[in-house]
Amino acid sequence: MTRWQQIARETVGPDYAQRYAERFRAMAARGDDVHGEAAFVAGLVDPPARVLDAGCGTGRVAIRLAELGYDVLGVDVDAAMLAMARDEAPELDWRVGDLAVLDTGQRFDVVVVAGNTIPLLEPGSLESAAAHLAAQLDEGGLLACGFGLDAAHLPGDCPVTPLADVDRAFAAAGLAPVDRFSTWDRAPYDETAGYVVTLHSR
Numbered sequence: 065m066t067r068w069q070q071i072a073r074e075t076v077g078p079d080y081a082q083r084y085a086e087r088f089r090a091m092a093a094r095g096d097d098v099h100g101e102a103a104f105v106a107g108l109v110d111p112p113a114r115v116l117d118a119g120c121g122t123g124r125v126a127i128r129l130a131e132l133g134y135d136v137l138g139v140d141v142d143a144a145m146l147a148m149a150r151d152e153a154p155e156l157d158w159r160v161g162d163l164a165v166l167d168t169g170q171r172f173d174v175v176v177v178a179g180n181t182i183p184l185l186e187p188g189s190l191e192s193a194a195a196h197l198a199a200q201l202d203e204g205g206l207l208a209c210g211f212g213l214d215a216a217h218l219p220g221d222c223p224v225t226p227l228a229d230v231d232r233a234f235a236a237a238g239l240a241p242v243d244r245f246s247t248w249d250r251a252p253y254d255e256t257a258g259y260v261v262t263l264h265s266r
């Protein structure tokens with residue numbers, strides 16, 4: 065069982081994938097903005113740029129990007145989460161894959177890693193995931209990652225992955241820092257922030 069599956073089963077239950085999809089549908093129905101990540105990507109490149117949604121889960125980000133005209137691929141290691149994505153958008157490309165060994169055979173303009181996928185990686189796999197994410201980017205391509213930096217911004221008992229570790233792993237993967245925010249709508253980052261959105265380029 066992955067770290068995500070363990071946390072999701074403990075905090076939500078065995079039907080966690082369905083409940084995750086339902087939670088975002090309910091938020092959208094209430095009028096909440098659930099597309100901050102897609103809007104962030106849309107501010108980086110114009111459609112029909114190629115975007116990899118890495119750790120896509122139920123497809124929330126990729127589906128929105130496809131609606132905006134982007135050419136998207138969604139990859140996740142959790143078949144139950146991906147089944148929700150496939151149900152909602154069967155016309156899109158969804159693949160089961162582990163970011164720590166990922167080889168899509170394609171190159172992307174943007175790789176987006178949303179929804180705490182970084183701290184949910186398996187222990188000891190950050191460096192390998194960073195290298196494999198970087199390898200999916202075209203020269204000059206952008207990697208955008210958003211994740212919590214404290215317990216209030218992480219699911220269940222997910223451990224914090226220190227930002228310095230992520231910076232080191234990305235540097236080792238040949239990625240250069242471009243910018244950093246504390247929200248997907250580009251609020252400035254400072255060291256008290258409980259959430260970070262990192263932007264790197266290859």
Ligand SMILES: C[S@@+](CC[C@H](N)C(=O)[O-])C[C@H]1O[C@@H](n2cnc3c(N)ncnc32)[C@H](O)[C@@H]1O
Pocket residue numbers: 066068118119120121122123124125139140141142145161162163164177178179180181184185186
């Ligand atoms: C909280 S969900 C977020 C899903 C989606 N990105 C979103 O924002 O709605 C985290 C996802 O990361 C995925 N994940 C964690 N480690 C992964 C890995 N090594 N390879 C692929 N997916 C992974 C989990 O399976 C889960 O679907």
